[in-house]
Amino acid sequence: MAKYLLLKHYRGVPEMVPGTDAPMHEWTPDEISAHVAFMDDLIEELKATGRFVDAQALAPRGAFVRYDGEGRPPVTDGPFAETKDLIAGWMAIDVDSEDEAHAVAARLSSAPGQGARPLHEWIEVRPFLTDASEVTDGPI
Amino acid sequence: MSAPGGQVPEHLLRDLTPQVLGVLVRRGVDFAAAEDAVQEALVEAVRRWPESGVPDDPKGWLVTVAWRKHVDVVRSEAARRTREEKVSAEPPPGTAERSDDTLLLLSRCCHPALTAASAIALTLRAVGGLTTAQIAHAFLVPETTMAQRISRARRTVAEQTRAGTGFDTPGDVTAVLRVLYLMFDAGFSGKGAAGPDDIDPAAEAIRLTRQLLASVPDDCEVAGLLALMLLHHARRPARWRAPGELVPLDEQDRGLWDTRLVAEGVEILQRALARDRLGPYQAQAAIAALHDDARTADETDWPQILEWYDELVRLTPGDAVVALNRAVAVGHVDGARAGLAELHRLDPALPRYDAVGAHLHELAGETETAARLFVTAADAATSTPERTHLLRQAARLRARIR
Numbered sequence: 001m002a003k004y005l006l007l008k009h010y011r012g013v014p015e016m017v018p019g020t021d022a023p024m025h026e027w028t029p030d031e032i033s034a035h036v037a038f039m040d041d042l043i044e045e046l047k048a049t050g051r052f053v054d055a056q057a058l059a060p061r062g063a064f065v066r067y068d069g070e071g072r073p074p075v076t077d078g079p080f081a082e083t084k085d086l087i088a089g090w091m092a093i094d095v096d097s098e099d100e101a102h103a104v105a106a107r108l109s110s111a112p113g114q115g116a117r118p119l120h121e122w123i124e125v126r127p128f129l130t131d132a133s134e135v136t137d138g139p140i
Numbered sequence: 141m142s143a144p145g146g147q148v149p150e151h152l153l154r155d156l157t158p159q160v161l162g163v164l165v166r167r168g169v170d171f172a173a174a175e176d177a178v179q180e181a182l183v184e185a186v187r188r189w190p191e192s193g194v195p196d197d198p199k200g201w202l203v204t205v206a207w208r209k210h211v212d213v214v215r216s217e218a219a220r221r222t223r224e225e226k227v228s229a230e231p232p233p234g235t236a237e238r239s240d241d242t243l244l245l246l247s248r249c250c251h252p253a254l255t256a257a258s259a260i261a262l263t264l265r266a267v268g269g270l271t272t273a274q275i276a277h278a279f280l281v282p283e284t285t286m287a288q289r290i291s292r293a294r295r296t297v298a299e300q301t302r303a304g305t306g307f308d309t310p311g312d313v314t315a316v317l318r319v320l321y322l323m324f325d326a327g328f329s330g331k332g333a334a335g336p337d338d339i340d341p342a343a344e345a346i347r348l349t350r351q352l353l354a355s356v357p358d359d360c361e362v363a364g365l366l367a368l369m370l371l372h373h374a375r376r377p378a379r380w381r382a383p384g385e386l387v388p389l390d391e392q393d394r395g396l397w398d399t400r401l402v403a404e405g406v407e408i409l410q411r412a413l414a415r416d417r418l419g420p421y422q423a424q425a426a427i428a429a430l431h432d433d434a435r436t437a438d439e440t441d442w443p444q445i446l447e448w449y450d451e452l453v454r455l456t457p458g459d460a461v462v463a464l465n466r467a468v469a470v471g472h473v474d475g476a477r478a479g480l481a482e483l484h485r486l487d488p489a490l491p492r493y494d495a496v497g498a499h500l501h502e503l504a505g506e507t508e509t510a511a512r513l514f515v516t517a518a519d520a521a522t523s524t525p526e527r528t529h530l531l532r533q534a535a536r537l538r539a540r541i542r
Contacts (some may be wrong), residue, residue: 025515025534035387040383054156057524 001094003128004101006108010060011120012085014092020113020120027114035119037113046093046104053092060086092128101125148189152198153182157269158351160202162241169210171248171301172294175266177213181206203397236513242267242355246348247312249293253300258293259319260326264344265290267351274339279326286424313356317365320345322371334460344374353408363412370405371428374398386525390437404430423452442472445517460490466494476504494520502537511537 024032046052061077080086091108095101105123113119157178164174181202195201249263260346263278264270276286324345349366378392387393409425427448449466456462463486471479480498486493498513513539514534521527 025511025518025531026538027535028539029532029535032528032535033382036528037382041394057527059521059527118506 003092003094005126006091006105007124009086010086022114032034034112042107051093051095053094055091058087059087061065065070148186154269156199156202158242158245158267159199160206162245164206166241171297177206177210180209231239242351246316246352248297251297251300252315253296254293256322258289260323262293263319267348268344270339276478278339278341313359315359320349321365359420360412360415360417361421363408364419364425367405367409368421368425368428370401371425371432372405374401382526386529420455423448423455436503442469445469446473464490464496471500471503476500507537509539
């Protein structure tokens, strides 16, 4: 099994499929409910099939923070620039192959939006780096 | 003695845990050491009771065993340190003291030197009798993290107790109530227990507050807090339309409310109010009771609710959240404009400021402004259900504009 991180973005993804880029507050309340229900069902399904690890949504606000030397308060840079790639949330899954990870990402991306049409949302798929294996004949 | 061969009733052990712990702490045993001893006694009970049957005085049995375990530990430690130093740790008389130590224990666990998160975890562990794994699960952190949080909290309590700032006078009940309130609130924003191993912090908070009230029956604020919890808990079945979808008070199906809990909450509140020692929890419970009393949202007695908010402002001067909620009540009594005027006197950086503003602007018929503010409020929301709810509110108003 291999773990993958599926990232949803508020912005900073390739160009959206035309007609799917209306923000959620421009949908109808029922369309929002249907979207939320789809996500919950998908998580339940991934749990039931032993592939779910974790999922979390993120607030759109935040800041960059860095160390500024001993005894000094951390330096912050925020709020984020309008152009910043902005992550909306993640789902971690444990699956057999990269193909399967892509299939799950595509399911996520098919979540319904306006008019119950699939959102075709871009999902960033990132493999976890694993711990080193115990058994190896290679150079590392 | 009950017939052997039965299961050990888990709820009995959980109810007795704090009582037994309380007896040991009252006898001067260090808090962490007492907890270890009680845990060992519980293990012993689970091992022996199925064969021997539950003793007639299970609490006395547990106290005796826990005390013996503790004495063993003290003796072996003392023996290690010095052979001469004899610890006079004679077992006490057979039956346990009947005094209720719930408050003593809770005040140790809710010591102001602890953060709220640590106090809640320690309380659930030591007084609630839950396992570290259950608590970790409820707060979505790894078990090792929760174990560390609890043991650090124990150490802090032990240090405070040794330094003589241990904290077991009646005035400390305020700190205990705050922790129980936060425990309830932590659970209330969730969806309750889903699986058999899940615990529900809100239900635990109610159970502990009941125990506390039984031990200090004359404290009107303890009664007020219990009433507040029950009156809110009663609405829980109507609070979720689907998983993840929050239903606001004015849209809830009031037929789903638990009328038994409402009745109990109202009765406890009325008894407390009759004593004429008003405090903030009683005032909040009174507001909750007025909401619970309305058969439809339109029948809500806003003028009375506003009067209670005025009391609450008097009791908690400077509490911005109270002032924010009061602005909503003003909006319903004196009109949206008056509510907005109240709101604009507050700090716009307050949590839920924009959500309240959106609500009041909608009340004023300013749909477009309200929709815009609901979106802003959604971006500031701190939970996914709240965010989704606010986006739905914006969407509802947008649909009306189109």
